[in-house]
Amino acid sequence: MSINTSTAATDTAAWYELALCAQTGPGFFFPEPGSSLRDAKRLCGACEGRAACLEYALANDERFGVWGGLSESERLALRPGRR
Numbered sequence: 001m002s003i004n005t006s007t008a009a010t011d012t013a014a015w016y017e018l019a020l021c022a023q024t025g026p027g028f029f030f031p032e033p034g035s036s037l038r039d040a041k042r043l044c045g046a047c048e049g050r051a052a053c054l055e056y057a058l059a060n061d062e063r064f065g066v067w068g069g070l071s072e073s074e075r076l077a078l079r080p081g082r083r
């Protein structure tokens, strides 16, 4: 996963230090269309930075990949005005 540091809050580094995905390649969290997200989500489920990661993704409108254990469409569904 890559972080857009231009919009990252100063505490981003704190949760990113906990990021289990830092030990994997980006393809794990940004799979080809139609690929399974199961393994990425499973890793997120064990990540101590999950809540902060999801908060970051929602605050920064991250559109692609798995963040905080949620897919793009799952994050989109959390946005105000979306159901």
Ligand code: SF4
Binding pocket: 001, 016, 018, 019, 020, 021, 022, 029, 043, 044, 045, 047, 048, 049, 050, 051, 053, 054, 066, 067, 068, 069
């Ligand atoms: S919750 Fe998932 S995407 Fe976020 S830092 Fe942890 S492992 Fe990476």
